[in-house]
Amino acid sequence: MMFGVGLLAIIAIFGLFAAGHQDLPAWISVVALLCPAGLIFGVIATVLNARRR
Numbered sequence: 171m172m173f174g175v176g177l178l179a180i181i182a183i184f185g186l187f188a189a190g191h192q193d194l195p196a197w198i199s200v201v202a203l204l205c206p207a208g209l210i211f212g213v214i215a216t217v218l219n220a221r222r223r
Contacts, residue, residue, distance in 0.1 A: 173212060176205025 179201040186194055 172204045172208030174208070176202055176208055180205055 179198055183194060183198060183202060186198075
């Protein structure tokens with residue numbers, strides 16, 4: 171879920187830059203950080219789940 175939200179924020183950032191906007195709000199950059207955070211949490215959860223089995 172976090173990865174998806176972060177990915178949507180990254181797509182929105184590229185779309186806004188393509189539309190000519192240069193001063194983007196800071197919150198959209200912070201939301202974009204959810205993409206790598208979600209990926210890291212997903213990998214950790216997968217590894218921990220595999221070790222339990």
